[in-house]
Amino acid sequence: xxxxxxxxxxxxxxxxxxxxxxxxxxxxxxxxxxxxxxxxxxxxxxxxxxxxxxxxxxxxxxxxxxxxxxxxxxxxxxxxxxxxxxxxxxxxxxxxxxxxxxxxxxxxxxxxxxxxxxxxxxxxxxxxxxxxxxxxxxxxxxxxxxxxxxxx
Numbered sequence: 173x174x175x176x177x178x179x180x181x182x183x184x185x186x187x188x189x190x191x192x193x194x195x196x197x198x199x200x201x202x203x204x205x206x207x208x209x210x211x212x213x214x215x216x217x218x219x220x221x222x223x224x225x226x227x228x229x230x231x232x233x234x235x236x237x238x239x240x241x242x243x244x245x246x247x248x249x250x251x252x253x254x255x256x257x258x259x260x261x262x263x264x265x266x267x268x269x270x271x272x273x274x275x276x277x278x279x280x281x282x283x284x285x286x287x288x289x290x291x292x293x294x295x296x297x298x299x300x301x302x303x304x305x306x307x308x309x310x311x312x313x314x315x316x317x318x319x320x321x322x323x324x
Contacts, residue, residue, distance in 0.1 A: 198275045199245070203228055203236045208245065211265035218251070218260050237263055244274060276308040 196205040206226040211217060214225060223233040240246040245266055250259040266274070283306040 198271060199240075201236070203232050204240055204245075207233060207236055207240065208265050208271075211246070211263060212268070216262045216264040218262060222263065245271060280306055280308050 191209060192202060192205045195208055196202055199205050199208060206228060207222055210222055210226040214221075217225070219233050219237055220230065222228070222237070223230040226233070237246065237248075241248045241263070247264045247266070248261050249264075251262045253259050265271075287306060
């Protein structure tokens with residue numbers, strides 16, 4: 173049986189806080205959620221712009237940017253500048269659809285490792301029951317129920 177999540181759309185005055193809380197579920201920390209939302213709203217930005225715009229401490233932003241880039245949630249590239257001098261990095265967030273797919277894949281991997289735990293613990297012994305790997309199916313439902321569906 174599939175588990176369904178239903179989210180209530182927040183009131184306008186609570187929208188930003190609710191959005192941060194929602195994204196934080198996928199990104200683990202409030203700092204990362206604020207950075208992701210800032211970049212989706214404002215587009216490619218430097219770390220100092222992100223820190224100021226998201227009202228975060230610069231060192232916290234730099235640490236989170238490094239982790240998010242390593243995880244593939246952000247793209248990082250050198251800024252094009254004229255003349256000699258230091259070229260700062262510009263960060264850009266992946267799309268929300270890509271973020272959901274990436275997180276679904278990570279959850280799927282964990283579920284499959286746990287479901288095959290007996291096999292690892294038993295070593296060479298054969299299991300009496302077959303392995304059933306978990307797949308997470310992501311569906312977009314619109315006015316025409318079930319019209320658009322895609323699997324991870």
